[in-house]
Amino acid sequence: MIDNLETFRAETRAWLEANCPPEMRQPMRSEKDANWGGRKAVYQPGQKEWMDAMASRGWTVPDWPKAYGGGGLSPAETKILREEMAKLGCRNPLNSFGISMLGPALLKYGTEEQKLEHLPKIARGEIRWCQGYSEPNAGSDLAGLATSAEDKGDHFLVNGQKVWTSYADQADWIFCLVRTDKTNKHRGISFVLFDMETPGVSTRPILLISGYSPFCETFFDDVKVPKENLVGELNRGWDVAKYLLGHEREMISGMGGESGNRALHALARDKTGLDGEGRLADPLLRAQMALYEVRSRAFKAMSEKFMDELKAGRAHPAQPSMMKYYGTELNKTRNELMMAAGGSDLLEWESDASNGGAAARAWLRTKANSIEGGTSEIQLNIIAKRILDLPGA
Amino acid sequence: MIDNLETFRAETRAWLEANCPPEMRQPMRSEKDANWGGRKAVYQPGQKEWMDAMASRGWTVPDWPKAYGGGGLSPAETKILREEMAKLGCRNPLNSFGISMLGPALLKYGTEEQKLEHLPKIARGEIRWCQGYSEPNAGSDLAGLATSAEDKGDHFLVNGQKVWTSYADQADWIFCLVRTDKTNKHRGISFVLFDMETPGVSTRPILLISGYSPFCETFFDDVKVPKENLVGELNRGWDVAKYLLGHEREMISGMGGESGNRALHALARDKTGLDGEGRLADPLLRAQMALYEVRSRAFKAMSEKFMDELKAGRAHPAQPSMMKYYGTELNKTRNELMMAAGGSDLLEWESDASNGGAAARAWLRTKANSIEGGTSEIQLNIIAKRILDLPGA
């Protein structure tokens, strides 16, 4: 067993070295360097080659079954693949809500037809997905959604509005919560899939404080959704949504991490200088960075522990809430420290020297981390109730 | 006006220099050096002389009317007296719940007879008072008290139990909340005074985690309280209690402060050493102390502002809750920093070197600051509702 794993590690490393293009071993300079695939993708040099090479082995989704485009790897093999990729500095070949969110939900709740139709396209980066959950008047009370799906025999007729739809303007398909029963708050919601090119679908980007528009308002006006696109049972979409939210929280909690920390150290050394002992010249900034570094490294262990427990089926079902809460708060802290380290250089918003205000925009972007995918307050409520078993108010 | 104040300042300083015994100009080594007066007092050298000298001018209670043993000073004069005492390092001549809590309540709610009977004895340190508010099953829900006072014509017959009665075993009299109407939670409480030597009163000290017993359980078994000892109207004792709680919060919020900070700096320099630039050798401890120092100095300004506003009748009635919350949290922080600075030397509990564990005991004692006199949580509730006007849950 151990020997097999060591063989696998050696082979994997050799394959990665042979197949990962040099451009894809450079650290990403900003969020914009990520590859999300899809019909509208514009690839940077090496990006498509890298994605296709990985997809050919099923390694964009290494732990999915081979039948659905996955690599069929065991948890131990998956971990080795990630470790070897990290060692070589390989970029993630494909960022995707299809991989991180819809995929696990389809694997659990989808029909065989749905799996065969959608999962391989996700694995190959052919179809880019977005998520239609939040609505303008629902906010943290997600189940208060109003977008309606009327039963028209062979299809649903969907009308309503979503908000905070990530990259809806660049997505090909949407997985979406709709109300199919107005008399039951939680058990009147269904989970459906449809093409964003269906007549009646339109999107409007939301300008954020960062100056970017990663989210949209999304409007549905008499959109016809075939009934075979219902995932799970009618009126039981809330179960699918909750399952999927857990995966979203995992993903968000994984942001930042080591490369971000190294960037912070380098920036602080560059902008504030060092004292005679090689320490940052600003002692209070250094103290805050030291405590952040402790938490960040401890959380890295926590992430490894959580993933191991998850794979072994030992994780508490509400643990993703803790991961999401802690990880996003850490990410916000890191970005506050970046701004404190960079001083007035990083306050510039448009200059070349500041790379168009990249750091400031990233800092502002992180403020959404503790809001999107369920606010920190919601996560704390969940931990208190579902893990600590504290009584309802 | 300004000239008069400068004359007053000069005269006050001269008088203090002439009348404050040298022992009373030394910093207190621990809580035990405070003088609380009363029938059972055992005075340290200089303590009684100092108290009597100050009382002879009415300066134990400088802003009370002269008719009740006070100094009759204006707010500006009172401030000058305190400033000059601070400059010379004069100790407080008399610590007293009579001064800080009962006195203001009697001045507002007491009859002329009650004022003439009780206030001068408070001012001269003859009678030491304790406060009977909390009960074992009430906690933060103070108005849930059960100690009953039955109307027996010329007296009340009091039965029940109090807890957290500060120094009840050393006090001469008690001011006490009793239930005179069981049908109305808040408007069924009365405020009464009685001698702790009245038959039926007994006390039992509570051993705290600090190893000290500043609080007692206090038991009332058919205690006869003359009706003239009712303060304010029957069943309206809650108003008196709330008024008085504000004054308790003021007092608790005033703890710690400058001399405590200087002691912290000295300890940290002594125990951790200095670096080449004269800074504490432990950079993270220093960073925390620096941020504490900022908050502490800002809070000192806040205390001055609050007292000035109070004297001018401009303070928000719920502002004492803010002062109590912030001041006690700061005091706890300072004591945590003391322990961190002192390391294993300060962990000793009984040794001579550690002065019998004085620092560790003081540290543990401060943990009660955010519980007694209304918990920090209660104060935050009050601020949210009464100052910020946030809606009820």
Next chain:
Amino acid sequence: MPLFLDDEQTMLRDTARDFVSEQMPVAHMRKLRDDKSADGFSRDHWKSFAEMGFTGILIPEGDGGLGLGHVEAGVVLEEIGRNLSPSPFLTTAVAAVEALRGSAQRERWFPGIIAGETVAALAIDEKPKHNGKVAMQARRAGNGYRLSGAKQFVTHGHVADLLIVAAHVEENADVTLFAVPAGTAGVTATPERLTDASIAARVQFDDVQLDGDAVIGGEDGGEAYARLLDAARIGASAEMLGVGGGAMDMTMSYLKDRKQFGVAIGSFQALQHRAAHLYSELEVARAAVLKAQQLLDTGSEEAAMAAAVAKAMTGLATTLAVQEGVQMHGGIGMTDEHDIGFYMKRGRVLAEMFGDTNFHADAVARMAGF
């Protein structure tokens, strides 16, 4: 003097509050930003500020001003902060006036400031982190000086009529301040739009020739530099306090209005406690700022310590206010359409100005002897 606003100061505050909130509410800043205003502020509004008498608050009566103090200037700054109003008030009517006060230069510059025609900027920082230190050298040349080097984070530097430049005159230990008029040969100001849509310049000095009388308050004038810094830091604290207070007020309103799960979110105890904590932090910061203003006005030696405490404390409190503000607003707080995000941006820029919380807390520790 009691530590609260007296009746006249309260009247001034009410006047300033009405004027600023009517003439320069957040929408005013938003419009300047959307129009990509090259100035970064409105000269018309600066003129009306002068007509209200605000620009002369700190200028002695003998020089044509109101002869008031930093408490009064702070009252105006707080309203500027509360409304995120782009204004050269801090650099011009507070810091520059404090530096020029009593100097020979005042006759040249005070009339324009009083009239709302002159804008001043402070060329102090040479590094991305303000550290109070000045490396730039002014070489003596004939009766005057030659200045070379670079400054950054010079707010309004691209439109300023007057640059106040901090440099060392050769062997002198202390910093000397120079008054450098706009258009002086060799001075190049490159405007950079900042995160909060304000504009600060990077200013290059290439062998700039200055007359001897460009010196403010004498060579080796560490005292003038110290006064300038105290005034700038305490002024920035007051403006930042307005930013924090404005963010809190907006957030408290939102907590009362916004419904979730069928009730106002302000009824949730966890948010109530955080709101109450935030209120406490801001109140404590307010006291620290007022104390520093009073000490500066009385010329106390404790002013430098009080300034450091005020800047550090308002940095803590306002940073908390804008963070809680955005978080409690939820998704809408992340949109450019809502104003709360502007408070976060402005708070960040002011936190950095004239030394951040870490810098000043470190200074407090040094002054306190540890």
Next chain:
Amino acid sequence: MPLFLDDEQTMLRDTARDFVSEQMPVAHMRKLRDDKSADGFSRDHWKSFAEMGFTGILIPEGDGGLGLGHVEAGVVLEEIGRNLSPSPFLTTAVAAVEALRGSAQRERWFPGIIAGETVAALAIDEKPKHNGKVAMQARRAGNGYRLSGAKQFVTHGHVADLLIVAAHVEENADVTLFAVPAGTAGVTATPERLTDASIAARVQFDDVQLDGDAVIGGEDGGEAYARLLDAARIGASAEMLGVGGGAMDMTMSYLKDRKQFGVAIGSFQALQHRAAHLYSELEVARAAVLKAQQLLDTGSEEAAMAAAVAKAMTGLATTLAVQEGVQMHGGIGMTDEHDIGFYMKRGRVLAEMFGDTNFHADAVARMAGF
């Protein structure tokens, strides 16, 4: 190896949990304190610990032990922490065993440790704040050494059969460890009762003569000292994690039971959020401790960094746990009668042991290169 307890480790934890909570619950510690136990722990219980096999966990099978690792030792330490059990397990069965492992000295000391007859103590600290540094000098004298100086915070030092002493041999750069048996002439241990009722000694060494074979693992044995420190720090983290977890469990029960204003106080959202935050901190600390244990067991070079992270993180989490514990208990939490206060005291002592959070966070920063 996955980062959670495997089945055998889980079984060991269950065994240890049952055994410690039955044999040495908090009441056991309270009784030792009230009886003013001069030893500060129970030798009978130490013996039963040995009978369970716990004391030999880290001792190689070839030397008669169980040949397990720091994960397993940590499992026992956590239960000791959770029950505040006074025990020489950390200093003896973890730190001393790690130092002695593979050395010639092991044959003399391992049998007694396995049998629960021997107690070891660590004479490292010379200052009130552990700083990892050693100033004490051992002079060469004939075939042996002469040792002079003072150590403090030597837990169990007054009853230890074996003192492990850290000193420098003359010109050597690295620290050398010495095994000093109880009763060696010139060694004076003065017991001091600490805040948590445990006893640590101040130990004086007056020209103590040691044979050459008193050296553990060779002169200039920085490597043995580093292993000792890593083991002690990671072990103290595990014990502290138990203290924090015990405090949290006790507090969660209280929140469910205690009624105020007619409802359980655990239903108040503000307390719920603080409880959830505390849970998160402790979970993260738990992961950091387990990671450090695994790295130490595999002999990884990253163990020192992981040890610093673990000690700093458990310091943060456990300090929060005991503070929230006392505060949420309200008045009853302040009484000596209730156990929660003991958690605060024990947490404080462990936080200080082998370097506090500040020391280790500083070390993390240094190792991370800033």
